[in-house]
Amino acid sequence: MIGGAVACVRGEHALIERGGAAVTENGRVGPRAKRPADADQEGTGFGGQSDRTPIAEPALRRGVIRSSLRWPSGRLLRRMVALACLITTWQLLVVTGVLNPLFVASPGAVITEFRTLWSSGVYQEDLGTSLRRVVVGFIVGGGAAVICGYVLASSPLAEDIFDWPVQAARSISPLALVPLTVLWLGTGELQKYVLIGITVFFPVLIAVHGAVRSVPEEILRGARTLNCQGRWRTFRYVVIPISAPAIFNALRIGIAMALLVIVAAEMIGADNGIGYLILNSGQVFDTPAVFVGIVSVAVLGTLFDRILLLAKRRFCRWHVETVVG
């Protein structure tokens, strides 16, 4: 081994090397020709101790992160009890006259009215009509929004062109579009589908755009080092899976807004549907029927939300909803 410093000047900077000559003829720093033989034993490590130490490395994190798949029965019980208390309180307030039954129907009256509507077939027809409008509009609007959101997030040109118009358009209340859509499309089913589609489109678009733009750079970088390169590959194998939880959340918001708007749309330009049922019943002071409609919308909204939540949990098992506090 050659001790001391060997100065090798190459170009404009000096390279100092110790511990043996390994500078090649043209001044490059290269590997040593031979390395001292390492002891051939297991457990080479820092400090010469075996790495088979008895201290077990903690493999699993413990913390307050909760799996999204578990449904603690205590929570379900609390929710059911809370709901039962709400309904009971409502019933008592009406029965005791605190609330005027002309304006607020009791749960008992609502159930009776529901049976009447059901047996006449009116309820099923109205419910089915509203459901169809919401589902079709949601699928079309939500599907278009997911695609457009991805395109907008991945194309600077598309974003430059469409960003301002999108921001302006999403500030417009969908209800303000009802008269316009009636004017353009009449009061038929297409008008309802288009209105619902527009209602769902913008919130989902914004959420998808945000989710795609939030993909961590280190994830994209990691994928590139594994040969996952190119726009389509990156989208399919990285962007779509990591943004899926946010997309599902956006769809949950979208469906809630769709139900909001369909009721209003059916009040203005329809002769069937839950909105029509509510309006028509209100005009004749059939308060229980009005409440049947309102409760139906609430139940539908909860049902759709749960379906989407279950779908999210099924397809995004890895995602954890953290609880603050």
Added chain:
Amino acid sequence: MLEVRDLTKRFGDNVVLDRLNFDIGNNEFVSIVGHSGCGKSTLLNCLAGLESFEGSASVAGQQVVPGRVSCGVVFQDYALFPWLTVEQNVRFGLRFTVTRNSRREMSERVEALLAMMDLSDFRGLYPRQLSGGMRQRVAIARSLIIDPPVLLMDEPFASLDALTRRRLGSELLNIWKTTKKVIILVTHSASEAVLLSDRVMILHGGRVRHVEHIDVPRPRTLSQKIIGEKIDFVERTLADLQTEKKSGLE
């Protein structure tokens, strides 16, 4: 195995890497040490094909081209895919390899890597369920699945506790001996560099300012006088370079 010629990287007017020239031979373990901002990570990104650069670099005779993967990379922040399990993370890179082996061969490779990194019992877990050390093992296994000739490691143990660093350092040496790959390790720790490497390259101001050969057989321990001297020398050199920079003599 790895040849770097006049490698230069600029960000605007800022020259981050300045005409680097070095060679790394087969089965070498080289550490790159330096202060923050000296260009260590940028150098790794260039060699990994993640950044464009001037000059040339070749790995196993193939030119390094931005956008083409030539090395395996392990990052400080693991960069694991949270939506995939341990096994799926390790298997991920196989999908895009040019050479398509049979399913059985690929599965055998995955199994071998999981066993080597002691991950077999955790294959079904997600990254969020793992400790930092386990995540880094998954990251290493994932980078090895594509069988790269060179493994680049950018401060892989920086966010781990001392004990885990030690354990993983030992395991890294075992992996290196088993796989016979070239490993280039970027680290802030002079002791880590000296204990693990054949050579320690000190980077400063975008240039290789010093190369320290560690001609000490393994296993190496901190109690060895020569190791202590080497560590001291590396640390002193870094300190001197930092002082030089501050006084504007550079």
